[in-house]
Amino acid sequence: MEAVWALLSQLGAAALHLLAQPFYYIAVLFIAWQYTRQIRLERQMFAVKLHLWPGLLLRAVVAGLVVGLAVSVVSAFIGTSLTQETVLWLWAAAAVLMVFRIRYLCFAYGAGVLALLQWVVGWTPLAESGGVFGKLAVSLASIDMPGLLLLVALLHLAEALLVRTQGDRLSTPLFLEGKRGKLIGGYALQGFWPVPLLLIVPAAGGGGASAALPWSSLLSADWTQGWTIIALPMVIGFSEMTKSMLPRDKARHASKGLLYFSIGLTAAALLAWWQPMLLPVAALCSLLLHEAMIWRSRAVEAARSPLFVNDSRGLRILGIVPGTPAEAMGLGTGETIAKVNGxxxxxxxxxxxxxxxxxxxxxxxxxxxxxxxKFAQRARYAGEHHQLGVILAPDDQANYYAAEGPASLLDLLRSSRTTSRWTDAAGETAADERA
Incomplete structure (x- = not known):
């Protein structure tokens, strides 16, 4: 009973510390900002709301809490030695990297860079020099890098499951510029989840709740001075673009890539724990395997023909507006309307x-x-909206298309998501493609 009370007490203290930290709230605000930008883009291009950002944000927070609980439970049996300083280092690395590329916000890059930096600094006398840089070197050297990389692998495994189950519902139809300037339809799949972690770690200075854990851990962490629970707010997310697949197929493809990355990074982290000299190899795996996952996705897209284009058979459906006759008749994304009323x-x-x-x-x-x-029919009722509720693939008269996404944080702050095809059509939108 005393052990249970100690565990609950530590959990309560860690939860309060999590609420007192700004990082979780920063993650939630960032996600809310991304979803509001997504909805503004939908309205600008199609004059409709395909999603509601409060619902997307609530789903992300709830899913993040579930993931945080699951990863926290699993990590309790791993035995990492992470500290509060790890939170500061990881978020600082992510913030710096995000200035150069938005996709570097992913902690796979932050953890990989920190592991390489720790290895490089370990070959210098910087930790013994004193002063600010000496203290930073000592703090960096104290981070359990194999444990951090293993935690990043676990988060990507959870991300793979979220993308597999929710990815297609986080998709936004777009008009995109294809080869030779021809407009084609496509989808942006983008999702983020704030993940609050409560991790059981070895205590420093004998301040732990107990001298030993009631179970054994995978990694041989030093539990002789007791254990404690720390709050580690994280954020996971993905961003994909497809011109050749349905959103659900692209979500499956992205989920498979995340799964492969998680398996590879787990193996590299365990090797670095077994042989510390292999830490730079594990760090490079975190960086290069993630880049390889992105390259794989782009290569598959480049090798396939665009899906959302009109042809001689009829009009290709790019998207379905919720609550419209098209949804009631069971029309689906990617289908082609060949005849209407004969x-x-x-x-x-x-x-x-x-x-x-x-x-x-x-x-x-x-x-x-x-x-x-297939045949579909429905009575049209008086007072009902005159449009069918389908978003069609673009034709040559479409005036706006989605510009290439901003690469850096500075580009994100000053960029426009849409580009006008013709300067004399600045007052029009692509809503004409919605029938």
Whole structure:
């Protein structure tokens, strides 16, 4: 009973310390900002709201809490020796790297850079020099780098599961510039989750709650001075772009890459714990394997043909607006509208004219993803919105497309997400592609 009370007491103290730290709130605010930018982009391009940012943020916070609990429980049996200084080092590294590339916010890069820096500083007498730089060198040397890399691997495993289950629901349709300047449809998949961790670590200076843990740990951490629980706020996330896959297929592809990265980094971290001289190898694995995962995704996209383009068969559906007749009729992303009320349609003007030809009924002939014909129909009610509720793949009359994403933090602060195709069309939007 005394051990249980000590555990609850330590958990309570760590939770209060987590709430007192700014990092978790910074992560939540960053995620809220990203989702509001996403929704503004949707409204600018299509004049509709496909998502609601409060719901996205709430789902992210809840999922992050579940992930934090699961990773905290697993890490309790690993036996890492992380400290509060680890939080400061990791967030500082992420902040600096984000200035150069936004995607470097991922802690795989921060942990990899810190591990390399620790290894390099270890070959210098900087830790013995005293002063500010000497103290920083001592603090850096005290970080359990194999344990930190292993924690990053666990977080990417959790991220793989989140992307697999939620990735397609975090997608935004876009008009993108394809080869030779031709506009095509595509999707941006982007998700972030704030993950609060409460980690059981060896206590320093004998301030622990107990002289020993009631279970054995994987890593041989020094538990002789007791143990304590620290708060380690983290953030995980992914960002993918696809022109050739459905959002659910791209989410599966991204999830598989994250899984491979997690397995590879876990093996590298365990090797670095077994043989400390291999720490730079593990650090490079954290950096290079993550880059390889991104390269793999880009290579697959480059090798495939665009999916969301109109062709001679009809109009390709890029997206479905929630709560519209298109959703009620079971139309799906990637399908092709071939006929409307018996009339073949090849342009959005054909579609509008065919819909207007029968104000009481909407009958569609649609080609599904396998190229097979399916029929859908629905009565059109008085007072109902006149549009069908589909976002079509762009044609040559689309005036706006999504610009290439900003590379650095400075670019993000000053960039515009959309680009006008023609300077004399500045007052128009791509909402014409919504039928």
């Amino acid at each position: 009339v073949r349609v090849r342009t959005k003007e054909d579609l509008h004219a065919a819909l207007a030809s029968n104000p009481a009924m909407c009958k569609l002939e649609v080609l599904n993803l396998s190229g097979e014909i």
